[in-house]
Amino acid sequence: MQGFLDIFDIYLLEAVINGILLGGVLALLALGLNLIFGVIDVTWICYAELVMIGMYGMYYLIQVYHLPYWAAAPLVVLLVALLGAALHYLVIAPLLTAPPINQLLATGGVVGLKGNLAPDGGIVKVAGMKTLQFTGPARCFDGEEACFEAVKKRTYKEGEVLVIRYEGPRGGPGMREMLSTTAALYGQGMGEKVALITDGRFSGATRGFCIGHVGPEAAVGGPIGLIRDGDVIEIDAVRGILNVKLTDVELAERRKTWKSRENPSAASGYLWKYAEQVGPAVKGAVTHPGGAAEKECYADS
DSSP: OHHHHHHHHHHHHHHHHHHHHHHHHHHHHHHHHHHHHOOOOOHHHHHHHHHHHHHHHHHHHHHTSOOOHHHHHHHHHHHHHHHHHHHIIIIIHHHHHOOOSSOOOSSOSEEEEEETTEEEEEEEEOTTOSOOEEEEEEEEEESHHHHHHHHHTTOSOTTOEEEEESOSTTTTTSOOBOHHHHHHHHHTTOTTTOEEEESSBOOTTOOSEEEEEEESOGGGTOGGGTOOTTOEEEEETTTTEEEESOOHHHHHHHHHTOOOOOOGGGSSHHHHHHHHHOOOGGGTOOSSOOTTTOSOOGGGO
16 A cells, blocks of 8 residues: 555656646746737736646645645645746736837737728728828729729729728628729739728738728718719828818718619618618627617527
């Protein structure tokens, strides 16, 4: 029996050491990922490591040194408290307050824009872009297919701002992505020579000066539905501006004669019901009135 206990103690000691080392390696790996990518909140991992050390330490003191529980417990609590304080003040706190290392951009990879063309805002991905300002005449298309045909036939011009509208949550309906058109533009070598704005959206693979989520969308009478070919559009991702060079009076006059485009794909059935109920993209394009207006949430029942 004594020999069995000696072997058990040896295996227990190895388990304790391996557990602490493995936990330490995982914690260091998590810290490294946080430093490089900023994707993991490592504080809970580090504190979990202390719990692991305390748990194994308790068994170690009891089984190897044969300390009674009343003596082992305070030692383990004191050890974990000291390690936790050292870890927090020497490792975690400096990491959380440290300045960015090798910062590539002054902003993030995505910038929000606002202006008289996008009172509710628009989004542009600036990561990898060479220029952050663009001004040019509008070339308007009602739907992506019309714009894609113009790109295929090369009937657009360098320096234009291609406007794809009626692709928002209600106008689409469904706010699909405009990846085909941007891919075709780059295939023709024109990706950096034109800009593209839409009340629809773009995927993460989109390249070039492409502004999506422009709101209010055209289907509800937003400014993007009022502009015409030749109107000058100003885009400035540095100052966060998306404007059309029209006065408020001119936009108001155009709104008086504006009529929404009829969408045959949403003339009936579920798409029609969705288009009638969906809200703006800026509020999540949801089909319910929101928590402030709902009388009862089905998830609570």
